Amino acid sequence: MDISTVRKSFGATEVLKGVSLSVPPGGVTVIVGPSGSGKSTLLRTINHLEKVDGGYITIDGRLVGYQVRGTKLHELREKDILQQRTDIGMVFQNFNLFPHLTALENVAEAPLVALRPGDPRRRTTAEVRARALELLDRVSLKDRADAYPRQLSGGQQQRVAIARALALDPKILLFDEPTSALDPELVNEVLDVIRELATSGTTLIIVTHEMGFARDVADTVVFMDQGQIVESGTPQDIFTNPREERTRSFFSKVI
Numbered sequence: 001m002d003i004s005t006v007r008k009s010f011g012a013t014e015v016l017k018g019v020s021l022s023v024p025p026g027g028v029t030v031i032v033g034p035s036g037s038g039k040s041t042l043l044r045t046i047n048h049l050e051k052v053d054g055g056y057i058t059i060d061g062r063l064v065g066y067q068v069r070g071t072k073l074h075e076l077r078e079k080d081i082l083q084q085r086t087d088i089g090m091v092f093q094n095f096n097l098f099p100h101l102t103a104l105e106n107v108a109e110a111p112l113v114a115l116r117p118g119d120p121r122r123r124t125t126a127e128v129r130a131r132a133l134e135l136l137d138r139v140s141l142k143d144r145a146d147a148y149p150r151q152l153s154g155g156q157q158q159r160v161a162i163a164r165a166l167a168l169d170p171k172i173l174l175f176d177e178p179t180s181a182l183d184p185e186l187v188n189e190v191l192d193v194i195r196e197l198a199t200s201g202t203t204l205i206i207v208t209h210e211m212g213f214a215r216d217v218a219d220t221v222v223f224m225d226q227g228q229i230v231e232s233g234t235p236q237d238i239f240t241n242p243r244e245e246r247t248r249s250f251f252s253k254v255i
């Protein structure tokens with residue numbers, strides 16, 4: 001995936017000031033930075049939940065949210081945007097499970113409703129349910145398949161949300177502070193699931209404040225501040241030998 005000079009403003013405030021980032025397939029990219037630096041907004045542009053004001057994003061060479069016709073960019077129609085999003089899984093800070101659906105139904109929802117006729121990923125209801133159970137097993141929640149979100153702990157809800165995000169075999173998985181809303185004793189069960197995913201070949205982009213975790217799983221760490229990428233590199237580069245004073249100053253406060 002390539003993010004190229006992406007700009008985004010809310011009103012008069014420019015929140016992304018020309019952000020460029022190349023994410024190789026299969027790698028783990030961790031984005032860190034102070035609150036308000038534009039991390040969530042950047043993640044949201046990747047699945048076109050936010051429209052960019054300038055620059056562009058491509059996944060496997062395809063523009064996100066737009067198509068080129070002649071010399072002009074045209075925004076995709078809503079149904080084509082929804083189709084494009086089936087390649088991208090997202091896990092939010094507050095889980096965002098469907099409250100009226102069981103764990104299993106949450107995981108099965110997208111494969112049952114989001115795929116167009118003719119999509120090779122379409123399966124029968126029985127197959128989708130069997131696969132949803134497998135995914136719940138992968139996050140160690142097979143025995144809670146029939147529980148509703150309110151009957152699950154925060155850590156369990158987030159693991160269901162991860163299983164749900166995997167249900168369409170996305171090319172890219174986005175995590176926006178997946179453990180920030182959890183009680184401390186529930187953080188590790190979620191990080192362990194993400195650690196397992198990190199070895200599975202799916203491209204992961206993770207915004208987190210868990211620096212020890214970032215150091216363990218990241219191939220690339222990106223430090224953002226005030227709508228810009230200040231620097232990026234290996235965990236060693238960024239945590240141990242940052243080049244920029246802004247990076248050093250941030251880590252001196254959080255580690």
Ligand code: ADP
Binds near residue numbers: 033035040041
């Ligand atoms: P981070 O995730 O790094 O904390 P965000 O991307 O959430 O940062 O926010 C960056 C800036 O954009 C903040 O100043 C925030 O208040 C502002 N912002 C984010 N979303 C909106 C929105 N929908 N409308 C107006 N301002 C927003």
Ligand code: MG
Binds near residue numbers: 040041176
């Ligand atoms: Mg955020």
